[in-house]
Amino acid sequence: MKRHLTGVIAAGLTVALGVSACGKGSSSSDGDGGGKTIKFVAAIYDDNTQGYWDQLIKDFEAKNPGYKVQLEMVDWTVMDGKVKTYVQTKQVPDVLNYNSFSDYARDGLIYKASEVVSPEVLGDFTPTFVEQAKYQGEQYALPFISSARLLFYNKDLFKKAGITDAPKTWDEVKADAQKIKGSGAIGYGLPLGPEEAQAEFYSWAMNNGGGWVDASGKWAINQQANVDTLNYLRDLTKSGLTQPNPETTDRKKVFNQFAQGRIGMAIGGPFTRAGFIDKVNKDLQYGIAPLPSKSGSEHNTLGVMDVLAAFKKDGGKNKEAVKKFLDFYYQKENTAKFLKLENFLPVTKSAGDALSADPYFKQFVDALPASKFAPTTNPAWTAVAGAVKQDLGSAVAGQEPKKVLDKIQQTAEKSG
Numbered sequence: 001m002k003r004h005l006t007g008v009i010a011a012g013l014t015v016a017l018g019v020s021a022c023g024k025g026s027s028s029s030d031g032d033g034g035g036k037t038i039k040f041v042a043a044i045y046d047d048n049t050q051g052y053w054d055q056l057i058k059d060f061e062a063k064n065p066g067y068k069v070q071l072e073m074v075d076w077t078v079m080d081g082k083v084k085t086y087v088q089t090k091q092v093p094d095v096l097n098y099n100s101f102s103d104y105a106r107d108g109l110i111y112k113a114s115e116v117v118s119p120e121v122l123g124d125f126t127p128t129f130v131e132q133a134k135y136q137g138e139q140y141a142l143p144f145i146s147s148a149r150l151l152f153y154n155k156d157l158f159k160k161a162g163i164t165d166a167p168k169t170w171d172e173v174k175a176d177a178q179k180i181k182g183s184g185a186i187g188y189g190l191p192l193g194p195e196e197a198q199a200e201f202y203s204w205a206m207n208n209g210g211g212w213v214d215a216s217g218k219w220a221i222n223q224q225a226n227v228d229t230l231n232y233l234r235d236l237t238k239s240g241l242t243q244p245n246p247e248t249t250d251r252k253k254v255f256n257q258f259a260q261g262r263i264g265m266a267i268g269g270p271f272t273r274a275g276f277i278d279k280v281n282k283d284l285q286y287g288i289a290p291l292p293s294k295s296g297s298e299h300n301t302l303g304v305m306d307v308l309a310a311f312k313k314d315g316g317k318n319k320e321a322v323k324k325f326l327d328f329y330y331q332k333e334n335t336a337k338f339l340k341l342e343n344f345l346p347v348t349k350s351a352g353d354a355l356s357a358d359p360y361f362k363q364f365v366d367a368l369p370a371s372k373f374a375p376t377t378n379p380a381w382t383a384v385a386g387a388v389k390q391d392l393g394s395a396v397a398g399q400e401p402k403k404v405l406d407k408i409q410q411t412a413e414k415s416g
Contacts, residue, residue: 035317037068038094038325041086043306044075045342046275052341060328067321077195077250080386092311094318095325097144101309103379105135109311113139116310116323121330124348132305132373141307142326143347145339147269148367149203149302151292155285157185157264166289169296170208170232173265177241180264187241189254189266190233192393196251198374198385199302201392203267205229206300206372207293212384212412213375219412221384222405230392230401232294237396247393252276259284267291269304270364271343288363303371305347380415387411 042053050073057069072093074082079098086092092109104110113122113133122139129143153166161179177187191200205211210225220226236242243249243257255272257263259280277284290299308329310322328334332350339346339355345364346355355361375381387408395404 035314036066036321037070038318038321039070039072040095040097040325041072041074041082041093042097043079044073045271045344048341049073052338056329056334060325063328064324067324069325080382080389092313094311094313094322096309096311097306098309099304099306100376100382100385101133101141101307102135102377103382104309104311105138105140106379110140111310111312111319111322113142115319117142117326117330118323121327124330124350126347126349128303128369129305129347132376133307134377135379141309142330144306144308145342145344146306146347146368147271147304147344148364148371149199149267149269149291149304150363150367151265151289152258152268152272153265153287153289154185154258154261154263155287156261157183161264166287167265167292168290168299169292170294172296173292174236174239174241177236177264178239181241185261186243186257186263187265188236189249189258189263190236190242190246190396191249191251191254191266192233192246192396193248193250194389194393196389197392198388199304200251200267201229201233201388202372202374203291203302204233206302207291207298208232209294211372213378217375217378219380219384219409221412222402222409226405227402228294230395230405234396234401245397247397256280258286267302270345270361273360274343290367301367301371303368303373305373305376378416380412383415384408384412 040053040057042049044050050071053071053073057071061068083096083098087104087109101110125133125143129146130139133139133141133143151166157180158164158176161176161183163176163179167173167176173188180187191197202211205226208225208229210223210229212219212221214220214223233246237246243254243263254263254266255268255276258266258268259276261281261284277286291301293299308326310326312318330348332348335346335348336351339351345361345368356365374385391404391407395401
């Protein structure tokens with residue numbers, strides 16, 4: 001799942017696993033190639049990502065003589081800054097893999113989805129994700145990958161601490177974290193660093209009646225439910241029940257520690273198994289449960305979606321090449337290979353049934369239809385997500401939660 005996910009979310013779906021921040025990949029030639037050469041900026045999800053795109057581009061170019069794709073790989077920890085620079089300097093790529101899009105749609109920078117993929121591709125997207133890809137009722141973004149978030153817990157640490165069931169309420173989370181701490185491990189892994197703080201926070205806030213906007217769609221970041229949520233996370237931190245310095249901790253560190261058996265609970269996604277647990281300890285005894293809520297009576301799931309966006313360039317001269325490339329990627333065998341490699345959830349109907357056959361993935365696939373997403377269709381979301389990533393963690397490190405949320409609320413209102 002970038003998010004943005006968008007995620008997005010989000011965030012942010014994505015996890016950088018010790019790879020470089022930026023790198024060049026497949027490129028066949030420089031220059032615009034008469035409109036037949038396009039640049040594709042792809043996010044680094046893990047160590048496998050570049051190899052996938054290198055091979056796909058090689059296959060695409062072999063089957064489409066004369067068309068070339070220049071690939072640039074960018075780590076999610078620097079993606080926001082890179083994209084901002086692309087836009088400000090008018091050096092946007094032809095195709096961008098990102099977690100937000102609506103501000104570019106508002107400003108007339110990107111094509112409508114119907115202009116750059118075939119009707120067959122458009123018709124294959126799952127309706128849930130199509131709605132998240134629209135701006136003012138028109139689909140601009142192309143759903144790329146998705147994810148849902150659930151609670152992972154270490155069964156051995158639970159047994160050692162005398163805990164019999166996964167927590168359903170926030171009080172139970174805190175009580176269980178205290179027991180796990182007493183047995184020598186970290187109770188809860190809280191990543192509020194600059195990579196994807198918005199997804200972690202929203203996973204908690206949505207289970208306390210909070211969120212980014214109110215019922216009318218107006219920004220409500222500093223609402224009381226969100227303040228209470230941040231105070232709860234601050235209390236976990238101040239009580240020593242999380243890892244040190246959550247405000248600077250990204251997901252990759254939390255997930256690695258969970259895989260090592262050092263953390264009792266953490267919020268993860270479908271990528272957690274292959275991306276972390278299997279690499280460290282395939283025999284790790286862990287369970288997966290719904291996200292806890294303050295009341296215990298509801299258990300909302302965070303949905304995250306990353307997208308592909310196609311930028312208008314040279315008066316539309318790049319449209320044909322972009323369409324050829326995107327239609328090629330969205331062939332079932334190509335999308336399925338990426339999902340299997342990266343352990344994300346499908347955004348197309350044709351790929352959904354296959355993943356549901358795996359009991360592990362079925363838990364996440366089943367959670368998606370009722371999941372909640374960040375307001376990525378609002379053009380201000382890019383600025384809001386950036387402010388959350390930069391500032392939210394300070395609330396558990398010493399700043400007053402209300403003041404931190406007030407500041408982010410101001411960013412939202414100023415951004416539209």
